[in-house]
Amino acid sequence: MTELLELRGVVEATPDKVAEVLLDARPGGRSPLAATGSATPARGDEFTVTLEGSTMTVTLDRVARSIAHQGEWWYRGVTSVEADERGSLVIYRIFNVAPGHRWAVRFVSRGPLAAAPTTFAKLLGGLGEQLDCAAYPLPG
Numbered sequence: 474m475t476e477l478l479e480l481r482g483v484v485e486a487t488p489d490k491v492a493e494v495l496l497d498a499r500p501g502g503r504s505p506l507a508a509t510g511s512a513t514p515a516r517g518d519e520f521t522v523t524l525e526g527s528t529m530t531v532t533l534d535r536v537a538r539s540i541a542h543q544g545e546w547w548y549r550g551v552t553s554v555e556a557d558e559r560g561s562l563v564i565y566r567i568f569n570v571a572p573g574h575r576w577a578v579r580f581v582s583r584g585p586l587a588a589a590p591t592t593f594a595k596l597l598g599g600l601g602e603q604l605d606c607a608a609y610p611l612p613g
Contacts, residue, residue, distance in 0.1 A: 474549065478567040478586055482597040482610040485560040492538035492554045494603045495563075498531060505599030506540060506552065547571035547578045548585065552596070560606070565593050 484491045498504040499512050499520065508531060512520040518533040532541045539553035549568040554561050567589060569578045594610050601608025 475569045476566055477569055477582060478565075478589055480565045480589060480593045480610065480613070482563045482565075482593065482608065483557060483559045483561065484554075484563055484597060484600045484604065484608040485606040486600075486604040488538060488554045488556050488561045490604055491561040491563065491600060492535070494600055495552065495554060496533050496535060496538070496540055498533065498540055503603055504540075505596045505603075506542075543570065547581065563597060563600070563608075565589070565596070 494503050495506065496504065498506045498508060500508045500510060500522070502508075508520075508522040508524070508529075510522055512522050512531070514520060518535065519530065521528055521530050523529070527545055530543045532543070534540070537553065538555070539551055541549060541551045543549045547569050549570045550565065551568070552563065552565045554563055556562070567582075567586065569575075569582065571578050590610070597608040597610060
């Protein structure tokens with residue numbers, strides 16, 4: 474597994490409150506990362522959803538305050554919450570989990586990597602809105 478990108482931002486609320494919203498990611502949940510459609514299985518902290526024609530496995534780790542989204546062959550995105558003097562530090566990492574095929578991953582990852590800063594800023598904004606507090610990305 475190779476890390477391709479790391480983004481950081483602040484949500485000015487406690488880590489427990491941020492994680493409570495972030496990890497409410499089953500379909501219909503409060504999280505800006507909430508899945509759409511239906512999840513299989515219906516309960517539990519690991520489930521699959523179909524996004525844009527691809528199956529995505531979602532794993533919630535409540536102890537580590539993190540959520541991972543893993544695609545079918547190369548993509549794994551992990552969003553985690555840590556304590557910060559301003560409230561919470563939210564970290565988003567994109568990993569290449571494909572065995573081999575480095576040239577192909579470099580090609581197909583361009584779009585998701587280019588879109589990640591905007592997507593991450595929207596995630597932070599959604600958390601700030603849910604928690605009625607300031608939320609902002611940190612400079613890279």
